[in-house]
Amino acid sequence: MNEETRRFVHAGFRRYYSHTQLKLPGEVWMREWGFVHFDRYYPAKVVMRRHKAFNTDVELTNYIRENAPAHVYHSAAIYKYPAAPMGRKEWLGADLIFDLDADHIVSVEKYSYEALLELVKRETQKLIDFLLNDFGFDESDLEVVFSGSRGYHIHITKDSIRQLGSTERREILDYITATGLDMDAFLKPAGDDNLTLISEGWGERLLSGLIRFLHDIADLPDEEAIVSIRKATGMDKRQAKDVIRLARDKTVMNRIESGQIPRFSRLPAVWAGIARSVTRTVRVESADRPDEPVTSDIKRLIRLPSSLHGKSSLVVKPLEIDSIADFQPLEDAVVFGDSDTRIRATRDADIKLKGEHYRLVEGETVTLPEYVAMYFMCRGAAELEAL
Secondary structure, eight states, rough: HHHHHHHHHHHHHHHHHHOOOOOOOGGGSOOOOEEEEEEEEEEESOEEEEOOOOSSSHHHHHHHHHHOOOEEEEEEEESSTTOOOGGGSOEEEEOOEEEEEEGGGGGGGGGGGHHHHHOOOOOOOOHHHHHHHOOOOOOGGGEEEEOSSSEEEEEEOOOOTOOHHHHHHHHHHHHTTTTTTGGGEEEEEEESSSEEOOOTTHHHHHOOOOOOHHHHTOOOOOHHHHHHHHHHOOHHHHHHHHEEEEEEEHHHHHHHHHHEEOTOOOOOOHHHHHHHHHHHHHHHOSTSSHHHHHHHHOOOEOOTTTTTTTOOOOOOEEOOOGGGGOOOHHTOOOOSSSOOOEESSOOOOEEEEEEEEEOTTTTEEEEEHOOOOOOOHHTTSSSEOOO
């Protein structure tokens, strides 16, 4: 990013912050704050200025409006002395934070940006379901935020969770990602030929997943069903045929739907294989877990909701839980206008914003709406072209 481009982008960020009502966390004065500025080093060298503290919301807001940083962060933790060096801050507690990012779920090179965002949104919805139904949080306890780039953050600020240590927070992750869970532990004997699946938490999830799995198998032609079962569970062809027979037996399926699971005594791999398949479908996928260092790190910094992401120009957007399904980040997180902006492409790049697809070819000069040009400049794919 050359100097002229940096000044243009910085001016755009300054305009945004000059009129935006920032969504600040509670206890602003007890949190550490960190900033990356549009200084002479940016973006070749990212310099984090942290260990800052502000006495009031107004003081913090004025600082952000005056400096218009490329990135704004605050601590999940609250401290007695937030501006002190780390060893002398005196930790008092921390919000529970989850960070789901697309590159923790799949190989990002294989997917378009839009597809990545859709994948990580589904994982976020699964995580919300765990938090509400298995851990008993209320919707009002959760703040869901689009990260401004490739993922979502969930903040839980209840006083009852603030004293959880790193070990307890990691146990929450283990549960939602099925790490180390013994699926057989959810089964208990129920007569000579059946087992009962404990109908709460993971037991309930396994049962509903098992029912869906078997119904899907029953509807497939034999050869497709065999391929699907073997791919999902690793069973051999004979075992897969036995599963198909079970899935198409209405009496057996009625029992399974009531929570009675066949022992599969002749096929010990059947339950294990199906349980593995169901678990992979139900658990939250993000490199086997959401970004663990963020959740278990009780002194971590996280992006400020309503701030701008300096590598995309998109807003770190707070969301209502019931609006997540319809949220389209490449439309709804765009904040800049559509005035003509002339840029020169420094590398090939493409993006779909506000329903329109834009493509750059290295070396070309084009005039684009400001919100598109800002995105490409923040991504390092273009420089401002002087008229």
